Amino acid sequence: MYTLGINAAYHDPAACIVRDGVVLAAVEEERFTHVKHGKRPVPFSTWELPYHAVDYCLAHAGIELADVDHVAYSFDPRLMLAAHGVKGTTIALPMEPSAAASGVEPWEPLFLSYVVNAERQLVDGVPLRLEARFRRAKNERRWRWHFVEHHVAHDASAFLAAPFDEMALMSLDGRGEVTGSSFAHFTGGEYRRLGHVALPHSLGLLYERVTDYLGFLHSSDEYKVMALASFGKPEYVDYFRDIVVAGDDGSYTIAPARLEERFGPARLPGAPLEQWHYDLAHSLQQVLEETVVALARWLRDATGADDLAMAGGVALNCVMNARLRDANVFRRVWVQPAAGDAGTALGAALFTDWNERGRARNYVMEHAFLGPEFSADEIEAFLRRSKLAYRRMHDVAEETAALLADEKIVGWFQGRMEFGPRALGARSILASPIPHDMQQRLNDIKDREDFRPVAPAVLEEEAARWFRGAARAPFMLFVFDVLPEKAARIPAVRHVDGTARVQTVNRGQHRLYYDLLQAFERRTGVPVLVNTSFNTRGEPVVCTPRDAIECFWTSPLDALAIGPFLLEKQAR
Numbered sequence: 001m002y003t004l005g006i007n008a009a010y011h012d013p014a015a016c017i018v019r020d021g022v023v024l025a026a027v028e029e030e031r032f033t034h035v036k037h038g039k040r041p042v043p044f045s046t047w048e049l050p051y052h053a054v055d056y057c058l059a060h061a062g063i064e065l066a067d068v069d070h071v072a073y074s075f076d077p078r079l080m081l082a083a084h085g086v087k088g089t090t091i092a093l094p095m096e097p098s099a100a101a102s103g104v105e106p107w108e109p110l111f112l113s114y115v116v117n118a119e120r121q122l123v124d125g126v127p128l129r130l131e132a133r134f135r136r137a138k139n140e141r142r143w144r145w146h147f148v149e150h151h152v153a154h155d156a157s158a159f160l161a162a163p164f165d166e167m168a169l170m171s172l173d174g175r176g177e178v179t180g181s182s183f184a185h186f187t188g189g190e191y192r193r194l195g196h197v198a199l200p201h202s203l204g205l206l207y208e209r210v211t212d213y214l215g216f217l218h219s220s221d222e223y224k225v226m227a228l229a230s231f232g233k234p235e236y237v238d239y240f241r242d243i244v245v246a247g248d249d250g251s252y253t254i255a256p257a258r259l260e261e262r263f264g265p266a267r268l269p270g271a272p273l274e275q276w277h278y279d280l281a282h283s284l285q286q287v288l289e290e291t292v293v294a295l296a297r298w299l300r301d302a303t304g305a306d307d308l309a310m311a312g313g314v315a316l317n318c319v320m321n322a323r324l325r326d327a328n329v330f331r332r333v334w335v336q337p338a339a340g341d342a343g344t345a346l347g348a349a350l351f352t353d354w355n356e357r358g359r360a361r362n363y364v365m366e367h368a369f370l371g372p373e374f375s376a377d378e379i380e381a382f383l384r385r386s387k388l389a390y391r392r393m394h395d396v397a398e399e400t401a402a403l404l405a406d407e408k409i410v411g412w413f414q415g416r417m418e419f420g421p422r423a424l425g426a427r428s429i430l431a432s433p434i435p436h437d438m439q440q441r442l443n444d445i446k447d448r449e450d451f452r453p454v455a456p457a458v459l460e461e462e463a464a465r466w467f468r469g470a471a472r473a474p475f476m477l478f479v480f481d482v483l484p485e486k487a488a489r490i491p492a493v494r495h496v497d498g499t500a501r502v503q504t505v506n507r508g509q510h511r512l513y514y515d516l517l518q519a520f521e522r523r524t525g526v527p528v529l530v531n532t533s534f535n536t537r538g539e540p541v542v543c544t545p546r547d548a549i550e551c552f553w554t555s556p557l558d559a560l561a562i563g564p565f566l567l568e569k570q571a572r
Helices: 051-061 077-083 109-116 118-124 128-133 150-159 203-213 222-229 237-243 259-263 275-303 318-326 343-356 376-385 396-405 438-446 460-465 511-524 545-553
Strands: 002-007 014-019 022-028 070-073 144-147 167-172 179-187 190-198 244-246 252-254 307-311 332-335 410-413 427-431 455-459 479-481 499-501 503-505 528-533 559-562 565-568
Touching: 002 051, 002 343, 014 051, 014 343, 022 051, 022 343, 051 128, 070 118, 070 343, 077 109, 109 118, 150 167, 150 179, 150 190, 150 307, 150 343, 167 275, 179 203, 179 275, 190 275, 203 222, 203 252, 203 259, 203 275, 222 275, 222 318, 237 244, 237 275, 244 275, 275 307, 275 318, 318 332, 318 479, 318 499, 376 545, 376 565, 396 410, 396 427, 396 511, 396 559, 410 545, 427 438, 438 528, 455 460, 455 499, 455 511, 460 503, 503 511, 511 528, 545 559
Parallel strands: 002 070, 070 144, 167 307, 307 332, 410 559, 455 503
Antiparallel strands: 002 014, 014 022, 167 179, 179 190, 244 252, 410 427, 427 528, 455 528, 479 499, 559 565
16 A cells, blocks of 8 residues: 655645555655755745655655555645634635634635645646656546644654654644644554644744744754854843743743844844844743753653654754753653654655554654665766766775865765755765864855854764763764763864764664764774765755765865765865
8 A cells, every 4th residue: 555645835845655654765845846945935835746756756666646545645724724714625715814713823815725725736736747657647546635634744753653662742843734732642552642732832933933033044944043052141041931831731822022122123144143142042942942841741741651752843953852851751752853844744644554554553764764866877877978077986985984084075975865854874965073173164165154063973882982871863863962081082073062963873774874984983093974964055955966966066075975986176
């Protein structure tokens, strides 16, 4: 049985294909269109379905759209319609949002109209050059269409992929249909909702609001505010504590953040950062962490579960995740690596498959390498066609490690692309962590803000010898303190607060990446590499050989290891 999952309602449109409970492929639309986060911001262009991502998933599964048994769309318009007093799914246009819907988020009838008609759009709106795998579906489709509630999809992306048999579930993001946060329990093979926080109360929306005020893009740049927070002090923590009030029953309320009234005009994008900007970010981050720990304590008592699985865009906040881990509320905390909205395509597909197959659960997400890959023949054909100078390496890991030990910065394009926002060793820019100036060099290459850290990848078995308490963390979703005695050896990956966002690597996840780390350790005594995403400012992570070549030649990278081939630039 094939189930296709689709996310398209808000940002980060994506697709996922599941066969009998096992995820075959998952990918974000941005990787094909080069439109970062897949579409323009609010009002979200709901009609833009992830056709390229769907096409890839179908191709990887070796089927056409007409062969799919179920299609799961990770948004249920009926919930939003009901909140505004509209029965059924018939929308008469033009119409205005119900004035009686006090406290419910504003909405646009066109937004919901496109969601309601997504099935027709999937068949009729496909770009002509992708038509081959979609063509038969117009007359021969057999699937059942499912609207899956947004936060159910988030939850399912966690409980149907996590390495736990029983778990508490917490999904925190900006917005769903009518919900900003959701809590649930998975036990005895059953999924049970425990509660939710209704919009407009949302930790994600508050973080978005401050992100926008600080001159960054909301719904995409929250990670910059998280990095900024490490440079600040809790000068305004009481201000945010007055705004965010957590109850003792898994609830919270958020009062309007009247930032302009309290702090003056918003920072313009690109304007200098002042200390009070850092302090504002720090105070917000601290209250977020306090609130989530309080919610987790309630959830632990409500479920009795030892383990917690998380999803939703707020769960990409690795500093918050570490605070929750270190609070020891739960024995283990697992975060789905595509925790943002892209991951709802995964969750919707898994949830529908799980229901339709009698709730059999047989998948654990050991890695996130679920995207496109390219054979050596395909890569070489493109290199020849491009008339580029290259050579075939005899030993990819050893020869690349030699370049890295020589302080070269290398584009690394190997195997299947990662699903989710983190580069995890398939589409990465790699460098040595030993030079003090390496973080600055990488930020210059990627045209990033100076305050942003870069992350380490470390051999799993060596992690605890370099980072305090480091255990298995393959998805780069938790920070750990750099051990003081190791700090001078890896200064490039140590953030201003002494932490690092660690990715542990074992051979079963990505053999060549693991071998590279081992080869680098043999040369330097350091089992750590800097790993940042293979892209430059404003561009998504590279997907194809063409993307990798274009990024390589339009940035100051020193070398590109693409499959078994090496391209190098001559120093001037």
